[in-house]
Amino acid sequence: MKTVSTTPFEDQKPGTSGLRKKVPVFQQPNYVENFIQSVFDSLEDFTGQTLVIGGDGRFYNREVIQKAIKMAAANGFGRLLVGQGGILSTPAASNVIRKNRAFGGLILSASHNPGGPNEDFGIKYNIGNGGPAPEKVTEAIYARTRVIDSYKICETPDVDLDRIGRVEVGGMDVEVIDPVADYAALMEELFDFRAIKAMIAGGFSLTFDAMHAVTGPYAQEILERRLGAPAGSVRNFVPLEDFGGHHPDPNLVHARELYELMMSAEAPDFGAASDGDGDRNLIIGRGIFVTPSDSLAMLAANAHLAPAYASGLKGIARSMPTSRAADRVAEKLGVELYETPTGWKFFGNLLDAGMVTICGEESAGTGSDHVREKDGLWAVLLWLNILAKRGESVQAIAEGHWKEFGRNYYARHDYEDVASDAANSLITELREKLDRLAGTSSKGLVITTADDFSYLDPVDGSTSANQGIRILFEGGSRIVYRLSGTGTSGATLRVYIERFEPDAAKHDVATGEALADLIAAADEIAGIRAKTGRDKPSVIT
Incomplete structure (x- = not known):
């Protein structure tokens, strides 16, 4: 272990989802180390505790993970869990933090932003509830970045991220884990997989575009292997460092090919996509695009059809810019509607306090109290659960919802x-x-x-x-x-x-x-x- 002298960078203020810059900025000497050390310096009482690290597989992901592992060991963490290949979708990382009662986690992602040698990279810290650090923590991190003068790191060989198993780094136990298994098991607990599987076996067709981003392995395991969707139902499933040269943002511009398919005569019954780190979603039925705001409202109105939400919702939360469609659902259900600023971290307190069950943002993010991040595949699976139980098309459900709620x-x-x-x-x-x-x-x-x-x-x-x-x-x-x-x-x-x-x-x-x-x-x-x-x-x- 050694302590390395450094000087501050003036541009390390975290945004709503951590620190995001172009890759060449992160590649500056000591830039990554300064920010990670500033995170650790802003935390207390983590000696011997568990830290989770994973990312969306974008360019520079592996290099930063190696730095983070060696710095976590030098700073006194006792155990570290890292996704195989450096992969963990953002909601999966949240689940791993919660399941293992970890102290927190570092998620390496710039979400829906492009990846590659000259594109975007990001680091954010998630706290022990699995959610993004609240403002008081990110403000403390930023304050530390402005005065930092040294960082701690172990001089050890790199960890083989591709081999599942345990190794020791500077006295810290490092476990490379299957990034998909725990998340897939959680989804199977939440939803009626038997009903969805029967619907697919009965001829229901779907297409999921993983956009060469992190959800490819998750979607293949869940949609094709566990639910029986035909091979090829999941497209662009291999995570690539540059997302295949595309912009991994599931909207009608960057997922145009999927949209055109769903508007064509050859459209399957259901189309969906997710983004770079797996927390956003796009929902398209045959001949109809469902806006994220409408999706939140429709999911909330029908959530009782899934086993995890059969007893009803505690409340609904939406970001302020999200449309007020969910407000009328909350009113009819007799539950509270909370309007928060943009940024998933604002939902964390409401979820932890048991005040809400489902949350959503107009920026294609929806989720529930199963983790503390928005969750793209969760939204897709809840839609499939609803379709299986109602036996109607996406368009019929949407039109029925508008007729009832406006x-x-x-x-x-x-x-x-x-x-x-x-x-x-x-x-x-x-x-x-x-x-x-x-x-x-x-x-x-x-x-x-x-x-x-x-x-x-x-x-x-x-x-x-x-x-x-x-x-x-x-x-x-x-x-x-x-x-x-x-x-x-x-x-x-x-x-x-x-x-x-x-x-x-x-x-x-x-x-x-x-x-x-x-x-x-x-x-x-x-x-x-x-x-x-x-x-x-x-x-x-």
Whole structure:
């Protein structure tokens, strides 16, 4: 073991999902070591405890895992669990932390961002409940990165990550584990595999696109081997360091091939995809795309059909920008609806306190209290469980839901890699005029209220301010503006547009048409085109 002198880097502030930068940034001498040591220095009483390490298999994953193993040993951890090949999906890592009562875990991923030698990499720390570190921990980590002057590391040979078994590193027990087994067993406990298997045996067809990302091995094991889907039902199942040169984000832009298949005459009954680290999902039925916001609401309304949720839900939580479709489900079920800031870590306290069962975000993340991360395959399996029990198509379930609860037309417009100064200026100017907007109109729409969302955590009493600007209109429509913390360069301006339509006779209008006036108002109110120079979004989901 040795102590190495170092100097701080000024750019190691964690975002909503840890530290994310381009690979060449992480490859700077001492960059990885500084951040990992800062994590360890911000924790207490972990000597002899268990640490979990895994990642999504992207470029530089293996190299960073070797550094992390040697540093964990030098810092006094007693046991370390690492996924074979360095692989652990984010929800699987959460499960391993919880099952083994680990002190915490390091998850190496940039989620849905591209991978490769010049693309993105990320590190985040998850606490003992299996969820992302809360703000007080990430703030302590950042504070430490600004003054760090040394790190501890063992000078030992690399661990063979491809061989399951135990080795010793600097007095620490290192176990390379099967990354899939525990997670697959958990899914089998939650869902009615017998019903799903019978549905598939009866001719139900599905396609799952793993996008050459981490869920390939998980989907093959569960969908094909345990549930009997024909070989080939899982596509792009081999995790690749660069995700095959594609962007592993399960939306209608980057999963276009799957979308086109599901809209064609050759469409299977059900289509789905997951992202780089396995925490996001895309749900498409034959001829119909289910928005993540609608998916959350429909899953919550039908969750009782799965064994794990048969006794009902304790509550539902959604991020503030997520559409309010789930609110009406919560109202009918007689359970609380909690509106939180964006970032899965905000659901952790609610889940730990037993106040909610299902959570979701508009950014294609849904999950439940089985782990403390959003979980892409979990959402796919709950959909399959519902389809098996109801014996209806995805389209029939969606249309029935809208008829009962009303439809929330919804879209997210992303303006990516905007100059940071321009993006910050846009948000600042919006904030300055919020108290003057009520009662004014834009594109014929009357604004009723405007505010900057602030969250008071009902469990620990902490407050998170400046979480997104909300513009509400007469009739229940709204626009939300916020800057994303998941990118690695420039700024991403996200604009969320929502209209509630209770009349079932108007539920077949195209989303773009239903939101046209709100889209125009969003630009007029914030001056997006004038301030960013963009005449259209980079991505619409």
